[in-house]
Amino acid sequence: MLRIVINHTHGLARLCFFLSPIVMLGEVFCDLQQPTLMAQIIDNGLTRHDMNYVIGHAWLMAGFAILGLICGAGTGALGNYASLKMGQSLRTHMLRVALTSRNPKGLEPATLVTRITNDVTQMQNLVMMMTRGMVRSPMLLVGGMVMSIVVSPRLAPILFITMPFLLVFMFMVVRRSIPKYTKMQQAVDTVNRVMRENLQGAKTIKSYVLEDHQLNQFNDDNTALQARSQTAATATIILSPVIQLVLNLCVVIALGYGGTLVVSRTIPNGQIIAFVNYMIQITTAMVMTVNIITAFSRAITSGTRVGEVLAEEPQIDTRPSDNQLPHDSSIEFDHVSFGYIDSKPILEDISFDVQAGQWLGIIGATGSGKSSIINLLTRTYDDYTGTIKIGGVDIKDMALDTVHKQVTLAFQDAQLFSGSVRSNLTFGAPQATPADLTTATHTADADEFIDNLPAKLDAPVEQQGKNFSGGQRQRLNIARAITPHAPILVMDDATSAVDQETNARIKSRLDENRGGKTTIIISQRITNVMGCHEILVLQDGKLVARGTHDELMQTSPFYKQLVQTQLGGGPNGHE
Numbered sequence: 001m002l003r004i005v006i007n008h009t010h011g012l013a014r015l016c017f018f019l020s021p022i023v024m025l026g027e028v029f030c031d032l033q034q035p036t037l038m039a040q041i042i043d044n045g046l047t048r049h050d051m052n053y054v055i056g057h058a059w060l061m062a063g064f065a066i067l068g069l070i071c072g073a074g075t076g077a078l079g080n081y082a083s084l085k086m087g088q089s090l091r092t093h094m095l096r097v098a099l100t101s102r103n104p105k106g107l108e109p110a111t112l113v114t115r116i117t118n119d120v121t122q123m124q125n126l127v128m129m130m131t132r133g134m135v136r137s138p139m140l141l142v143g144g145m146v147m148s149i150v151v152s153p154r155l156a157p158i159l160f161i162t163m164p165f166l167l168v169f170m171f172m173v174v175r176r177s178i179p180k181y182t183k184m185q186q187a188v189d190t191v192n193r194v195m196r197e198n199l200q201g202a203k204t205i206k207s208y209v210l211e212d213h214q215l216n217q218f219n220d221d222n223t224a225l226q227a228r229s230q231t232a233a234t235a236t237i238i239l240s241p242v243i244q245l246v247l248n249l250c251v252v253i254a255l256g257y258g259g260t261l262v263v264s265r266t267i268p269n270g271q272i273i274a275f276v277n278y279m280i281q282i283t284t285a286m287v288m289t290v291n292i293i294t295a296f297s298r299a300i301t302s303g304t305r306v307g308e309v310l311a312e313e314p315q316i317d318t319r320p321s322d323n324q325l326p327h328d329s330s331i332e333f334d335h336v337s338f339g340y341i342d343s344k345p346i347l348e349d350i351s352f353d354v355q356a357g358q359w360l361g362i363i364g365a366t367g368s369g370k371s372s373i374i375n376l377l378t379r380t381y382d383d384y385t386g387t388i389k390i391g392g393v394d395i396k397d398m399a400l401d402t403v404h405k406q407v408t409l410a411f412q413d414a415q416l417f418s419g420s421v422r423s424n425l426t427f428g429a430p431q432a433t434p435a436d437l438t439t440a441t442h443t444a445d446a447d448e449f450i451d452n453l454p455a456k457l458d459a460p461v462e463q464q465g466k467n468f469s470g471g472q473r474q475r476l477n478i479a480r481a482i483t484p485h486a487p488i489l490v491m492d493d494a495t496s497a498v499d500q501e502t503n504a505r506i507k508s509r510l511d512e513n514r515g516g517k518t519t520i521i522i523s524q525r526i527t528n529v530m531g532c533h534e535i536l537v538l539q540d541g542k543l544v545a546r547g548t549h550d551e552l553m554q555t556s557p558f559y560k561q562l563v564q565t566q567l568g569g570g571p572n573g574h575e
């Protein structure tokens with residue numbers, strides 16, 4: 001955990017992180033002077049009626065108090081800066097890891113959100129504690145004990161008998177509390193996930209009149225969170241009162257025993273006052289240590305969870321040094337097999353090739369592995385066997401950026417970002433010219449509805465594009481994929497929400513304007529793929545047939561059946 005903190009405090013922040021505890025030593029030193037000065041005022045000043053001595057020492061006490069205050073404020077400011085900078089760095093780094101990680105068993109968005117927000121805040125609290133409390137409390141504790149021995153050696157054994165018991169007690173409580181805080185953070189994840197799902201699916205929930213049902217389910221998770229938080233808090237709640245009680249007992253014993261020593265003139269009055277003051281400082285330091293330990297238990301859990309995200313570094317060797325560029329936009333899959341989970345193959349021994357500039361259609365039942373082929377082509381997953389080449393070069397020999405520049409994608413689930421229509425269209429091509437946008441929107445048949453928007457290309461897009469219809473979102477999505485002029489265009493069921501007429505228009509405009517791009521069309525609609533140079537037929541992750549429409553009508557009963565179901569029963573699909 002300390003490694004994470006150090007790695008994410010850079011430059012000035014790191015200097016502040018290390019400087020802060022040093023400045024804190026000044027505050028502790030000043031605090032420790034007060035009881036001794038007080039004892040000296042009583043024993044040397046008041047007892048001897050020496051007012052100059054009293055006033056001089058009072059000024060000294062005031063001076064140490066002000067210096068302590070300055071040191072304390074300085075420590076707080078330095079620690080705060082280090083903690084804020086570390087939080088900023090961690091959040092950015094974690095989001096980068098989340099966006100670039102290609103681990104299929106990776107973390108769910110709900111837990112990522114909790115880790116990036118809640119857990120990082122716990123880590124920030126830890127830094128504040130490390131720079132302030134973690135130095136102040138032990139120093140005050142040790143310093144208070146040393147000073148109490150020096151000032152009142154006859155009373156000090158009271159402390160030495162009780163302290164080991166308290167320390168063992170504290171250690172046991174903390175050990176018990178750590179797993180409880182882990183469970184509490186997991187419950188926070190669940191509440192976040194359920195809340196997210198409900199908010200995203202609010203429309204569906206309303207349409208099924210399931211608001212109460214969902215609320216009841218949420219209440220169960222919410223109650224579980226409350227219960228786990230309670231259990232975790234209860235595990236450490238006992239610490240403070242027990243420590244307070246034991247140390248108060250020590251004060252009572254010190255007063256009783258010390259009182260008899262004062263009466264018998266074995267020790268002076270001031271010693272007992274100084275000892276009690278040191279006891280109070282020790283008590284404060286112990287209570288502070290307890291709070292730190294409680295927060296530390298939470299921070300250990302959070303540190304582990306943050307560490308798990310950071311461990312999800314991108315697993316792909318992006319080979320920036322010997323990056324090879326493809327010779328053209330041809331594609332080749334050679335005996336490719338892949339599974340998201342090791343034991344379950346999703347694609348089995350897939351081999352095909354597409355020449356540069358050709359159309360490839362991929363058709364197959366839902367779940368047959370069509371989108372998985374694209375996931376591999378874009379190196380979203382790297383752990384496949386066999387070889388995939390773009391332009392004659394193995395995609396594993398290309399930098400990831402190079403692969404992504406070759407392929408643009410339009411998905412069925414058209415994801416838009418809040419901003420404007422223009423910012424969405426230029427998402428992958430910030431340098432796009434007005435002419436590029438005109439071509440892209442025309443090809444995607446999005447020009448007409450954009451022209452009808454009051455602000456046209458600058459019209460606002462709300463979160464997830466919810467101020468556009470499903471069909472409009474898909475058309476913007478296609479236009480966005482066309483804008484960057486990538487040599488390969490993939491349309492993964494990208495027109496499923498548009499009507500037949502619009503679909504046909506997009507297809508014919510793509511044919512006109514795609515400028516020699518290699519184009520892969522994944523579709524459930526036979527009409528979208530039947531004109532392709534080659535069509536792949538997938539069944540349960542296996543390539544069961546490939547050929548032109550006419551060839552497949554002869555060789556693939558599955559394809560023929562699809563054609564007959566969708567278009568009717570004639571030899572070419574028509575009656």
Ligand SMILES: Nc1ncnc2c1ncn2[C@@H]1O[C@H](COP(=O)(O)OP(=O)(O)OP(=O)(O)O)[C@@H](O)[C@H]1O
Pocket residue numbers: 104340341346364365366367368369370371372373
């Ligand atoms: N991220 C993932 N983790 C685990 N399994 C996955 C993942 N994505 C897809 N799968 C599984 O892989 C199989 C193939 O999915 P894929 O999305 O490639 O099918 P598809 O043919 O494109 O389906 P559809 O036409 O419904 O989009 C399915 O059984 C699916 O459950």
